[in-house]
Amino acid sequence: MVKATIDDVAALAGVSMKTVSRVVNKEPNVRASTRDKVQAAIDELAYRPSQSARSLAANRSYVLGLLYDNPSASYVIDVQDGALASCRRAGYDLLIHPCKRDTVELLTEVLALVRQGRVDGLILTPPLSDMTELVQTLVSAGIPFVRLSPTEYKDACPYVQTNDQEAAYDMTCRLIELGHRRIGFIVGHPDHRAVTQRYTGYVAALKENDLVLDKSLVVQGYNSFDSGRECARELLSSATPPSAIFASNDDMAAGVIIEAHHRSITMPAELSVAGFDDTPVAHQIYPSLTTVRQPIAEMAAKAVDLLLKQLKGKSVQIPAAIMSCRILERESTGEAGR
Amino acid sequence: MVKATIDDVAALAGVSMKTVSRVVNKEPNVRASTRDKVQAAIDELAYRPSQSARSLAANRSYVLGLLYDNPSASYVIDVQDGALASCRRAGYDLLIHPCKRDTVELLTEVLALVRQGRVDGLILTPPLSDMTELVQTLVSAGIPFVRLSPTEYKDACPYVQTNDQEAAYDMTCRLIELGHRRIGFIVGHPDHRAVTQRYTGYVAALKENDLVLDKSLVVQGYNSFDSGRECARELLSSATPPSAIFASNDDMAAGVIIEAHHRSITMPAELSVAGFDDTPVAHQIYPSLTTVRQPIAEMAAKAVDLLLKQLKGKSVQIPAAIMSCRILERESTGEAGR
């Protein structure tokens, strides 16, 4: 049995192939009876429109590209899941494209992706979404894209963000409420604005509660487990160690917890630890980690929706969306000074 | 500036478009001087062949599909990375296609993927690679695919496997060597043959060392963290608990460790714990987990290579590959009865 084409369907249904095309693409202005007739023919022949023929004729690929340079597997998977969900709903495919942020080829590589017509538009995830050069290039090349990032970009390009800063603020307030006065903070990788912004929330919460910002309690991490452990070493070696440590992501918080275990510090009695992201590790470690859950999949889905809208009509206004985080209190935090 | 086509390049280089096509596709039998001339024209016009036109004319998509139904993010990401690496080398794209194993639509969905010409071939990962119905369908539809699975399939279809069983055997022997006599085992999800086969290695090691297989030490898990914890509860509640527990994967082993913490059991002094997979969590928990590392990315890369070979020539022989695992001893295991 050879693959049926649109002509076969048209012949069987007794209509023109253009009408079949209309039915397949759910276009309006087809009489219901005609539609049924065509649909019956499609079913009978098990007709599947050829993706490449459609792409060539319509001049679009029905594929979106997902760009990332993120070592965190769970984050990436969540983004993929959310993006895929929206893509499927719209009959689009998703092409994943991990890439190295610092390579010279990055720009040409990404441009080629679009120029070859392999994707119709792009989703940028942090930290790529904050690379000025990349964003600039895409804008001036007129390539449709949506950024997944908590920071706005000066030009009017669409983005999806969460209230990161607010969540960091809330978490810090919660720690203060628990009686903590000396709260260590581990800053995220300087290139990841999405993560470093969380520091702002911490600072704001201290100020709001009339606590002084002690710079010796703020250390620079690099988002990895190992860097978190290193930072914990620094903070816990102090003569006056903090009673709580808030890390800008879960991997670093996990590093803090390990270091505390190795120093026989009991948690949360002697030390409270909080993270950010709610990665799988957060509830698989002991004590389970108090953290902030971001609706990553939903954000990605939203980003795809915005991109698809952009691809259809030319909505000139900036599409943007803000989603909410949620604090999850688990075993790693408790009252201070017990 | 409008996008250049193959005609533009041909005109500029003063050759036919067919010759340009030959240069672009690195076909033989083009004089070096002609090749250079064409290449210069390509560079000057920044010509990028249209993916969809190529696909339509050549009747293939230059895209491979990656099918999975696996909740483990790190496993999936590793597979993606390996597969992508090989794809890029060959100028192919990778389409990810997570799917639910038990849905009725699975088969039609996957067939549509191929029938619409969106992918040229498929990579199946566990547990999909062990679904007889799916494999059977693909075989009889003549769709090229490669299975990532430790089990062979009765028909001659290509696969990539690891020496899982052997590694489980080695790990069990190592525990015995450390003095453990009562070793608990947590079996993997019954539908995941890739995981359940590890039990065979455990049994073989006991036999080899003249230890009786005590069925009360073998409990059925379902691959998840929670099920691992549940199994640990069962094993540790016994009047004569095991001195070591070997879980069929890391998530379940992490569950065991948490349960032990909650019972104030010190590890490895009072209990040794071993896992399988070396997921990120393995070195982020306390104590860090002794486990088995599989070369997942390499396996996926190999699978893609086999698939591409199959796509080119019709090598009738079964292509297959076996890769090796490695035991990683960390903090969670130690001598028995200390």
Added chain:
DNA sequence: AAACGGGCTGACAGCGCTGTCACTTTGTTT
């Protein structure tokens, strides 16, 4: 010197769809 064969090149016909536009049918208005 004729015959041969392999390297190299080009003409051309599609691949299977969609966009455009012209056309026919139907329903609505005066």
Added chain:
DNA sequence: AAACAAAGTGACAGCGCTGTCAGCCCGTTT
């Protein structure tokens, strides 16, 4: 009943490539 608008349909020309096949130009053989 004529005039008009809107809904419904089809003819056709590509979209930008690759496969096929014919033909040219060589050097090598008899």
